[in-house]
Amino acid sequence: IRLAQEISDISGGTELSALYLMIPLASASMLAGILLGRSTAIMMAVMSSVVAGFLISGNIRFTVLALAGGVYAAINWKDYRHRTSILFVGFMIAIANATLVFGFHMQAGIHYTMAHWADLPLAFVGGIVNIIVVSAVMPLFEAVFKPTTDMKLLELSDQNHPLLRQLVVRAPGTYHHSLLVGNLAEEAAEAVNANPLLARVGAYFHDIGKIDKPEYFIENQGPVNRHDKLNPSMSALILISHVKEGLELARKHQLPKEICDFICQHHGTSLIRYFYEKAKEQCGDGSDAREEVFRYPGPRPQTRQAGIMMLADMVEAASRSLSDTSPARLAGLVERIVHTAFSDGQLDECDLTLRHLSQIQEAFLRVLAGIYHHRVVYPEQPGFERKGTNGDIRHKPAKEGAAQPRAVEQAGGGGAG
Numbered sequence: 180i181r182l183a184q185e186i187s188d189i190s191g192g193t194e195l196s197a198l199y200l201m202i203p204l205a206s207a208s209m210l211a212g213i214l215l216g217r218s219t220a221i222m223m224a225v226m227s228s229v230v231a232g233f234l235i236s237g238n239i240r241f242t243v244l245a246l247a248g249g250v251y252a253a254i255n256w257k258d259y260r261h262r263t264s265i266l267f268v269g270f271m272i273a274i275a276n277a278t279l280v281f282g283f284h285m286q287a288g289i290h291y292t293m294a295h296w297a298d299l300p301l302a303f304v305g306g307i308v309n310i311i312v313v314s315a316v317m318p319l320f321e322a323v324f325k326p327t328t329d330m331k332l333l334e335l336s337d338q339n340h341p342l343l344r345q346l347v348v349r350a351p352g353t354y355h356h357s358l359l360v361g362n363l364a365e366e367a368a369e370a371v372n373a374n375p376l377l378a379r380v381g382a383y384f385h386d387i388g389k390i391d392k393p394e395y396f397i398e399n400q401g402p403v404n405r406h407d408k409l410n411p412s413m414s415a416l417i418l419i420s421h422v423k424e425g426l427e428l429a430r431k432h433q434l435p436k437e438i439c440d441f442i443c444q445h446h447g448t449s450l451i452r453y454f455y456e457k458a459k460e461q462c463g464d465g466s467d468a469r470e471e472v473f474r475y476p477g478p479r480p481q482t483r484q485a486g487i488m489m490l491a492d493m494v495e496a497a498s499r500s501l502s503d504t505s506p507a508r509l510a511g512l513v514e515r516i517v518h519t520a521f522s523d524g525q526l527d528e529c530d531l532t533l534r535h536l537s538q539i540q541e542a543f544l545r546v547l548a549g550i551y552h553h554r555v556v557y558p559e560q561p562g563f564e565r566k567g568t569n570g571d572i573r574h575k576p577a578k579e580g581a582a583q584p585r586a587v588e589q590a591g592g593g594g595a596g
Contacts, residue, residue: 199241200280200302204231205248205272206312209265212253213317214326224249240283247279248272248306262330265313273306327435332380335438342387342432352398353389356495357382359550363491364484367542371535373483381441382488384434388425388442392417398496411458415451415473422446422475444485445492446475447525479528486529487539490517494543504551506544513543 207227212220228249232242255268280302321331338344347354361382368378393399395406395417406414425442451473458468480486493516501508517536520526531539 199235200244200276200298201305201308202231202245203305203308203312204228204245205252205269205306206309206316208249209252209268209309209313210316210320212255213313213328213330214320214324217253220253221250224253244276244279244302247275248309251275252309262314265317266310269306269310269313271306272309273303276302276306325435327377327437329376331435332376335434336376336380336383342390342428342434343383345390346387350386350389350393350396350399352400353386353393353396356398357384357386359495360385360488360491363495363543363546364488366546367487367491367539368484370538370542371483371487371531373487377437378484378487381438381484382491384425384429384438385441385445385488385492386421386425387428388421388423390428391424392421396421398499406454411454411461411468412472415454418451418454419475440481441485441488444478444480445489447479447489447520448474448477449520449523449525450474479525481528483530483535486526486531489525490520490539491543493520494547498547498551504547506548509547509551510540510544513540513547 204227205224208220208224211223224246228242228245231245232239235241251272252268255264277299280298284298320326321328338347343354346357361379364378364382365375367373368375389396389399394401395414409417422443422445426439429439429442450470455468455470455473458473462468480489494513497512497516498504498509501512517540521536526536
């Protein structure tokens with residue numbers, strides 16, 4: 180407001196109320212929406228517009244103008260996943276400002292002069308100034324306060340992130356598993372109105388603790404299982420340690436707290452049942468196999484996104500062991516895993532209802548159906564026969580008098596798609 184007064188003096192007495200239209204009040208709610216969420220942004224829009232109206236001699240029209248732009252910015256806060264989204268919102272506010280000013284003038288029955296026509300571009304410029312302010316201030320806020328915005332999550336989802344590059348080189352099985360878990364978690368989060376982007380990015384980093392000892396985890400094992408030479412309690416200790424090591428790596432690389440929460444919560448306090456049962460067998464009566472030794476330390480998932488990712492992690496890992504990946508078998512597997520996690524109390528501290536769990540199961544099945552869809556069996560070429568159910572194609576002797584297939588066909592033709 181003080182700046183508008185200075186501009187009025189410099190410009191030789193330009194109408195002060197017109198220059199007020201250039202004040203970027205909506206930028207406050209835009210920043211609040213990006214950093215703090217929709218509810219806070221709406222409160223900011225109401226407060227800033229009321230205060231501005233009082234400061235400008237109780238100008239109710241200016242209050243309405245500021246409130247309209249601020250509320251629009253607040254409602255659209257969740258769409259700020261690209262820098263260009265700020266341009267779009269600011270442009271829409273600029274159009275709304277000019278339209279409202281024109282409406283105010285028409286309501287007052289003003290006979291338009293050049294001075295009144297000048298109000299329209301000034302109101303439009305006020306909306307554009309919001310873009311400049313937010314674009315300039317946002318990087319500063321991110322650097323100082325380090326909020327986990329959608330833009331920050333998109334940057335973390337880049338597969339060239341140092342931790343993800345280490346994961347793909349040292350633990351390729353875990354990397355592929357994490358990508359699939361991300362797809363499952365994102366679809367399920369979308370189904371229950373959670374944050375799908377946060378769920379996906381959290382899944383990418385949840386197993387980074389396996390980078391140090393990848394060969395001890397089944398998705399990275401070769402022909403030799405290193406756990407065969409260890410007692411069950413030592414095997415459980417190695418598996419449990421990947422949570423602690425993942426947290427250390429996350430903090431070293433300054434990952435946001437929300438991502439660190441996925442790492443420490445994705446197993447909750449669940450039981451490593453395979454090695455627990457193995458320990459009970461070795462002890463005979465099972466008296467020396469203490470269950471707490473074979474449970475992850477927790478905590479249990481505290482948010483919808485963390486709960487969803489825990490289920491996605493278990494579903495993806497278990498689905499790999501299925502020889503029959505028909506829709507019915509997949510549905511039975513997903514239902515059993517969700518029921519087990521629910522019965523074990525792993526979902527007690529996150530905001531997931533029974534209705535949510537049903538929606539999550541349906542979302543998982545949609546993704547799994549795409550992963551395990553049955554391929555089309557292509558017609559065989561002369562001189563080849565299909566062996567087994569895995570689509571391998573092998574050469575078979577040609578019938579007497581039949582032409583032999585060309586080398587190029589042997590190398591690349593007739594394969595399963």
